[in-house]
Amino acid sequence: MKNYRRTKNGYTIRFAQTTDAENYYLQNYNPLDKETARLSGCKEKFSKEEVIAYFLKSVQDTDRCHFLIISPDDRIIGETVINEIDNRTNSANFRIGIFQSSEQGKGIGTWAVETTRDFAFEILKLHRLSLDVFSFNIRAEKCYLKAGFKREGVLRDAVLNGNEYADDILMSILESEWSELKADK
Secondary structure (H helix, E strand, O other), X not given: OOOOEEEEOOEEEEEOOHHHHHHHHHHHOOOOOHHHHHHHOOOOOXXXXXXXXXXXXXXXXXXXXXXXXXXXXXXXXXXXEEEEEEOOOOEEEEEEEEOOHHHOOOOHHHHHHHHHHHHHHHOOOOOEEEEEEEOOOHHHXXXXXXXXXXXXXXXXXXXXXXXXXXXXXXXXXXXXXXXXXXXXX
8 A cells, every 4th residue: 555656747646755755855944835735724934944844744654644745856745644444434534736826727736636636535544535725716616516515514614814714624525435436537
C-alpha cells in the first residue's frame, strides 16, 4: 500500500515519507501562502520545528494516509490526507491543500481529490468519506461536488473569513455513490 503512486501530466501523488520533511517545510511553509492559509483556516506562520514535527508524526500515524502532490519539476506543491480512519464504521475524513496559489486552478486539485477518493474506496474499503469546506472556498466546493461528494449540512457562521463570519459546509460520499459514479465512466 505504501508504494501507491499515480501520475498525470507530469504530476505525481504518492505517500509522504520521512525523508520529505525538510522539503515539505522549505517548499511550502517558508512562508505559507496567505491565500492557502485563509482557505484552510490555519495560521500563516509556523516554525520549522512545528512543521517538521507535525509532518513526521503524520507520516507515522496509523490512522492516516498522508499523500504528497509532486510537480513535474519535483517540488512538493500539495497534499491530500485521509485521517480519522475508523475501522469499525469504515469511515474517514478527507482534506487537501494545494500550497501555492500559482498551482491552483490547473485541475491538479480535482485530479488529486479523485485519486485520493478512489484510494479510500478501492484500497481502504471505506463505506464513507467526509470533509468540510468553508463557504468562501467556492472553487473547492465545486471540485468536491464534481468528485461525487454531497452536501449534508452547514455549520452556520462557524468560521471567520477576515472579520466576517462564514459557514462551514459538511460533505461526504458513500461507497454506493462512488460505485455508481465509477460505473457511469
